[in-house]
Amino acid sequence: MRHRLKDVAERAGVSVKTVSNVVNGYLHVRPDTRARVEEAIAELNYRPNLSARNLRKGRTGVIALAVPELDIPYFAELARHVVTAAAEHGWTVLIDQTGGGPEQERKVAGGIGDHLIDGLILSPLALTAEDLAGLAGMPMVLLGERIDHGPADHVAIDNVAAAHAVTAHLIGLGRRRIAAIGAQRTPEGVSARLRLAGYAAALAEADIGYDERLVAPAPAWHRADGATALRHLLASGVRPDAVFCFNDTLALGALRALHEAGLRVPEDVAVAGFDDIEDGRFSVPTLTTISPDKERIARLAVDLLANRLTGDPEAPPQELTAPHHLIPRESTTP
Amino acid sequence: MRHRLKDVAERAGVSVKTVSNVVNGYLHVRPDTRARVEEAIAELNYRPNLSARNLRKGRTGVIALAVPELDIPYFAELARHVVTAAAEHGWTVLIDQTGGGPEQERKVAGGIGDHLIDGLILSPLALTAEDLAGLAGMPMVLLGERIDHGPADHVAIDNVAAAHAVTAHLIGLGRRRIAAIGAQRTPEGVSARLRLAGYAAALAEADIGYDERLVAPAPAWHRADGATALRHLLASGVRPDAVFCFNDTLALGALRALHEAGLRVPEDVAVAGFDDIEDGRFSVPTLTTISPDKERIARLAVDLLANRLTGDPEAPPQELTAPHHLIPRESTTP
DNA sequence: CCAGGTTTCTACAACGTTGTAAGCAACGTT
């Protein structure tokens, strides 16, 4: 049922290597020989054994994409773009879920190196520079937050500028009591820190005091966390006139909580998110958000990885920034 | 940097095979030998080369999960469960997007068989029995719709019963003009056909006439399609008092369109979906839906695949049904 | 101390592929 180069070779009356040459598009094969071989390949429905090829070549043609959770829409959308970009390089993408915990991330990053993949695109939530040090040798590109002094290439958007833009947008609408949802005090929450910084900077620019009570932490960034955070905020007697959520799923949860509290969006409270996931384009109301160019992020990451693999593995790590833009929708402007 | 069995063997002063035996947990290795080998393994940070192992064993330890689109929440959630279930068998899951087109699906199904994967879990949208015939030899489990006379194992829920339950629920609320969104006339739309059948059966049972004008087709099952379908419906002068959408994303789109039309849900129009994706638990209003047991589906599929791989590959195909239940939420019951 | 068994280890040959080096034609050039 399953054929090898040898079977094709016998059928075509040539050597094994000649068949290999045809398969790999080697130039110097006589047209009639090539035709005979191709015919034999077709007849036997021959397919190369990738394990053998990989063993021989030392490359597998597979790269891994490790994200915290596949069913967070942002990562699913990103994954789609990465798969597409990788396909252009002839790579297959192995998608891995880290679960976001440091343990898991470390394990994925380390354990996956079982010679199965050529490189890794990692979207870390909780990884530190130390963890990465153990991975030296595995070509790697990080997505999202920069890990200081990390040894790896890195692609991100300018989180501070983006958060600043959202906050300024809310201020421009006349809002003054702007809550921030999604803060994280853990050292790992780099995204949270940067977005909080942008938020604070925009407030300062507009001479609005930073009110600790308006800043709500969220352990994770799911819908449920957004809803819970906002409920707590309201229960504690704080009454914001706008909410900047550090991602869209948090914002969708917040919308839900506001609805339950009988507050109108955007009349009573304006809401903005971050990520531009598809849900936000159809929610009621539709969600104002920052749209990172996910396609570009994916493409840059894949290209960086390609450079690592074909070029100098010791070259200094690169930091690339992908564009983003603000998309005002109903949740801030009716 | 990268070490092989041979390096470990030299360091431990034993033969290559003995190291292999230790790595594979072979029983008859003297404790002190084992200790020496394990020490050497740790010191060199040895990791087996999977390509070589696969080549030798004829198994890769990788299975593929092919779904139409990763950023459809239902598939993302399903993927998570499949990855979890597969991990228990020691398998890695290669996730593939088919894009849903027949061309693509055929290609994935066929082309992926490059000896890279041991088996395939395929969630087909457009595949026919004929396409599958070409894949004979690749152990495979189908998710979702049954392909008549297909040669593969199959896991699904009882679509007719589920659709019947939703429709009956709407009828029980006193609704009589119940629209169905997501119909597909193409021969491929098996899910659509089954759900439509359940819908029609429930209507018939309640002595409600089947009104062709209330049945709206949808080319795909995205939010945008749901919104568009409902807008057309309303524009054509039809005024339903309930809408059964064939999946949740369609329903979320429909909610959006109803909102834009100024109709209240559920007071003016009740809305129900299918799949129980997370979005529906936080939308405004929350979404009544059918909840298929995704974890069970994933587990059954993986177990079926395991049986194929270890047992008789020629055994007659199995058909398994996973449970589902109706979850009434705000979109039908305030 | 030996026969017979069991445990522990090793050498060798695959698995299917491709890089290397080299062979053999058939050229055109000296």
Place this chain on the structure above:
DNA sequence: AACGTTGCTTACAACGTTGTAGAAACCTGG
């Protein structure tokens, strides 16, 4: 006619692993 050149093809040896078969060491009970 002898010579390199070029085009095409082939044999051989890896890549790192594990199954097989068997050798060596170790037991046991006579």
